[in-house]
Amino acid sequence: MNLNKENSKALYLQIFQLLKEQIKNELKSDDKLPPIRKLAEDLNVNPATVARAYNILEEEGLIYKKVGRGSFVAPKYSEQSSISEKNKSMLKHGQIDLSENINFASAVPSTDLFPVADFKYAINQVLDRDQGEAFTYQKSQGYLGLRNSIRGYFKEDGINTDLKQIQIVSGAQQAIDIMAKTLIEYGDKVVVEDPTYFGALQAFRSRRANIKAIEMHKDGLNLDKFEDYLKNNKIKFLFTMQNFHNPTGINWSKDKQLRLLELADKYNFYIIEDDLLSELYYSTNKVDSLKSFDKKDRVIYIKSFSKVFMPGLRLAFIILPENLLTEILETKYATDISSAGLTQRAFDYYLREGLFKKHIHLKRELFKKRFEIMASEIENKLTDLIELSYRPNGGLYFWLKLPEVKNSNAFYETAVDRGVVFSPGNLFSIDQKPSPYFRLSFAAVNEQEIALGIKLLSNAARRFLNDSKDNSNYSPLL
Amino acid sequence: MNLNKENSKALYLQIFQLLKEQIKNELKSDDKLPPIRKLAEDLNVNPATVARAYNILEEEGLIYKKVGRGSFVAPKYSEQSSISEKNKSMLKHGQIDLSENINFASAVPSTDLFPVADFKYAINQVLDRDQGEAFTYQKSQGYLGLRNSIRGYFKEDGINTDLKQIQIVSGAQQAIDIMAKTLIEYGDKVVVEDPTYFGALQAFRSRRANIKAIEMHKDGLNLDKFEDYLKNNKIKFLFTMQNFHNPTGINWSKDKQLRLLELADKYNFYIIEDDLLSELYYSTNKVDSLKSFDKKDRVIYIKSFSKVFMPGLRLAFIILPENLLTEILETKYATDISSAGLTQRAFDYYLREGLFKKHIHLKRELFKKRFEIMASEIENKLTDLIELSYRPNGGLYFWLKLPEVKNSNAFYETAVDRGVVFSPGNLFSIDQKPSPYFRLSFAAVNEQEIALGIKLLSNAARRFLNDSKDNSNYSPLL
Structure with a gap:
């Protein structure tokens, strides 16, 4: 198993993908995976990075864990395909699996930002008390x-x-x-x-x-x-x-x-x-x-x-x-x-x-940085092609508009091919009609991913807008 | 503060009631209560007994706790009366406060039966893992x-x-x-x-x-x-x-x-x-x-x-x-x-x-004992007055019927006066009409409370059925 540490793709995602391939092609149901520490040593990465990959594998239903015994390949039941169909439909609902793509669709902060230790402490305090x-x-x-x-x-x-x-x-x-x-x-x-x-x-x-x-x-x-x-x-x-x-x-x-x-x-x-x-x-x-x-x-x-x-x-x-x-x-x-x-x-x-107040303060600082990077990346790399509808001064969202009432649902397909996902505008309207708008969220992406994602999106836009121009059969749906 | 250790009423309930009186009549908002250990020593009881009383006081909204600092009298805000009104109405919904009464109404197992330590362990395991x-x-x-x-x-x-x-x-x-x-x-x-x-x-x-x-x-x-x-x-x-x-x-x-x-x-x-x-x-x-x-x-x-x-x-x-x-x-x-x-x-x-299976096994044994006591107490002390509609062989409920289509809602008032509560039958019908039936649950009562509660209920029934007989104005509502 080889990782590419120069690759812009996060290491845990690389590990996740490599293991996913192995599980699909080589391993059998209930086969044991290498222990986290062992694999981390072999790959020369932090155990937390491997643990994160294992967590996604588990959430994807590819492995299961037994405490104290390790991780095992999940039974390869026949519903596997129906699950991916379902995931597709869940995209509509904003519940998108962590995946290989850069995720501008999710409005959910990534889990590494959670104050797990503090909250665990709180839970134990109240359990002892109550x-x-x-x-x-x-x-x-x-x-x-x-x-x-x-x-x-x-x-x-x-x-x-x-x-x-x-x-x-x-x-x-x-x-x-x-x-x-x-x-x-x-x-x-x-x-x-x-x-x-x-x-x-x-x-x-x-x-x-x-x-x-x-x-x-x-x-x-x-x-x-x-x-x-x-x-x-x-x-x-x-x-x-x-x-x-x-x-x-x-x-x-x-x-x-x-x-x-x-x-x-x-x-x-x-x-x-x-x-x-x-x-x-x-x-x-x-x-x-x-x-x-x-x-x-x-x-x-x-x-x-x-x-x-x-x-x-x-x-x-x-x-x-x-x-x-x-x-x-x-x-x-x-x-x-x-x-x-x-x-x-x-x-x-x-x-x-006072832990909540402290945490929110930290999160505001962190999101502010991401926000500023995202805003400047959008302005530098995207606004010659796509209009930024509104310049927000807070929150987690940017709302953009394709030129000439193009359909952002169709654009979504091109973007996915390039490795980046977002939320098409039709999700936010009462009749779900195709819409030229789409939403970018930076809740679940870090600063590197933001820069890369906007670049990928810019490539996708260039291609999509060209294709549509060339395609005389194209008729706007809105 | 004096406890009566010969009294059949549980010590924690005695402590709860005495403190409740003090809070209502003597203490001011934000007054500090004695530390649990101190009070337990003074009263010569187990600290857990005092802690249980404090927990009920808190749940009743009479005190609040600060971790590491102790317990304090809650602000005596004006809604206090409206809260009791609400509690009354919540009786309808089976959400009944712990109170001075022997509670045959609640279908919720009492909290001392919960496997808190095991579940706390499970929580900490998964937090460390995930x-x-x-x-x-x-x-x-x-x-x-x-x-x-x-x-x-x-x-x-x-x-x-x-x-x-x-x-x-x-x-x-x-x-x-x-x-x-x-x-x-x-x-x-x-x-x-x-x-x-x-x-x-x-x-x-x-x-x-x-x-x-x-x-x-x-x-x-x-x-x-x-x-x-x-x-x-x-x-x-x-x-x-x-x-x-x-x-x-x-x-x-x-x-x-x-x-x-x-x-x-x-x-x-x-x-x-x-x-x-x-x-x-x-x-x-x-x-x-x-x-x-x-x-x-x-x-x-x-x-x-x-x-x-x-x-x-x-x-x-x-x-x-x-x-x-x-x-x-x-x-x-x-x-x-x-x-x-x-x-x-x-x-x-x-x-x-396998912890769930183990726990359910223990609970079945425990409830079986309660069930047998409850069944025999009902047969010995109650069935000359009130009919047992069905002899169950499991679960948590007994379903009884007052003679001559008396209204169990009216009986409820008499029973509360005697210190015991249950669920009147009208709660379980689609039109909530008065009903001669009522439900006794033994989920929240221990073996001593069962014996005492049925005795109190028998007294209440004797009084209620006599009163109704004497009262020529009584007309059955069903």
Whole structure:
């Protein structure tokens, strides 16, 4: 097995690919793989690098581990092919496997950024403290200690709330699902930003909502169009991401935020604010949540801790208007009774001890660097071919547009051939129509990968745009 | 502070109550409580006893803890009263606070039965092994390792399944919710057992299903009535608990199981089998799941690990018919993306190492003892007043019936006055009408508490039945 240490491809990925080949072509089911330390020695790399490759192999279902006994080739069951088909379809949902490609599609921070040791410490602390209590049902509303520390933490962000208005949930997607169940009856009208987060669309569709999308401008929703719609349509709520919007990176202006609150009052609807990334501001100023201006209890504020922290925690909270409290509690119960107690308790400890604040600070610094590299690479290598729709000042996303309404889905194929993946724009629209837009995320790529990825993307774009030009049969689909 | 060590009430509950009084009447917000060791010394009890009292105080929201600094009186915020109101309403949902009463209502095993040390070990093992991978998103279908070990574990129970048919979810309630979302459109017909689990009813109602309840006999559903209904009504599914049914404790006979499968085939509907307690058989024989007889992929099998293990884990799985796989995956994604990775990985380890099997074996022995005591206490002290509807041979429930269609809701008030709580029968019916039935669970009570609780209940019954006799204004509500 030979590694190419000059190769720009990360060593763990090289190891992963070589082993994958071996497993496919040479090894049999239940064959034992070399011990991590041994292989690391042979290849003259860090054991952590080999361990990382093994982890991906395991997650891909190619090997399984027995603690203390090593790693083994997984039974080569017949579903292997159907799994890859499924992975393909999961791409639609943003759940993309780690793979050989440079991944500008994933919005999930790579796992080496997780504060595993600190959180492990927190888990052990609360297990010693709470024993079995950590594993029984929590109240449906959430562990009181955590609700308390959340209240304290967000006071600093200008969000004042009563303890009773805080509902703990298992991630932002569950928050959206619970709000959809509580507020949407068959055929009810709701409004979303265009483009928007597809997971929200799925939850609203599951309730058979009538969904209207209204275009985003560079300072937020087109509120004139929105008000025109409101004049003739009674809506249940607007779903919005006010800062570092997914997928565009846009921040709403304060003027629009205030006008939106007036509209909500005048036309009597709720606003569901999904605050996914507001911690990731890279200019000197914090950004303002809509909730911090909300005097009339119109805003349902969803905050995920897991998004910029560790998504596998499945932990978020909702700040609710008072009149919805009882109903939400019943919906949460019918949804999954309560969120996991150990996670709530460990995260409470992590918050109280100031570890979360420290971690977010570090992450902001790190992402800021990546952001700056990505922005300058895009400007240097891409903007002669592809338009950057909006220059964000935080978050994890860049939103780009192919010239002449080309279809970014078709471009995706060319890019994959060149070794780079992203999220085509059709994923973010209510009708999934082909779109000239696409999203680049730098959550899961390091600085070297960013530079290489943009270069690959630039090559792909040059080829794609040329091909399309040559191809007289090409007809734009949008 | 004085404890009464002759008192039958557990010491930790005595300590809890005394401290609760002090907090309410004497202490101020943020006052420090005595250290656990100190108080244990003063009272001449085990520190674990004091710690348990402190844990309940915390869960009740009366105190908060700072690691390394001790316990403090929680801010006495104004919602205190509204919280108790909420607790009252949560009684309806089976989420009952630990309290001064002997608790025959809770179906949740008490926390001192949890294998905390073993599970903590498992968590630390997988954290060392998987590092950050344990905290990123798992695939929506679940961690492959866990799906593999589940397949192996259930093979022994006669359930053969393909890996691809196993979907991991965050507890049985989520499984029911996901099935409801996937299968029920507005107004669709579904059938449930009468009585049944209220959490399922809530999920079906949330989808605006048309729910029909059909009576349970001592060997399972009244299948003649069911077939009459099927002749005139197209249904989506039957929701059933085949063994140690909640709330009646009934096991379906094998004859009825086989006939049910025939009906499903003939009238083309699914069967959702919620297997909550089949591990808890106390006679020599295992019980058969419906799934183990299912040749035609009609049965959607839901199995919660948390119910008889540690409910706060929020972990369960579904075995799905092949044609539902894609749809379910999309529903799971829209519900909460994926279940927590760390829990899945730790539980996988726990299963693989045989620790789960060992634990379930111990729990069966322990519950068997409780079951036998409870059965004999009921027969000796209660059946002259109240009828035992069914003599179960496993599980956690006894289902009783007041004479002369008295209302068990009214009886509940009398029982609470005597210091014992249970679950009134109206909770388990689709229209929540007053019912003469009620459920006793011995999940959360130890052997002493069982004996005392049945005695208290017998007193309460004597009083209640006399009172009702005297009261000529009494009119049965059912």
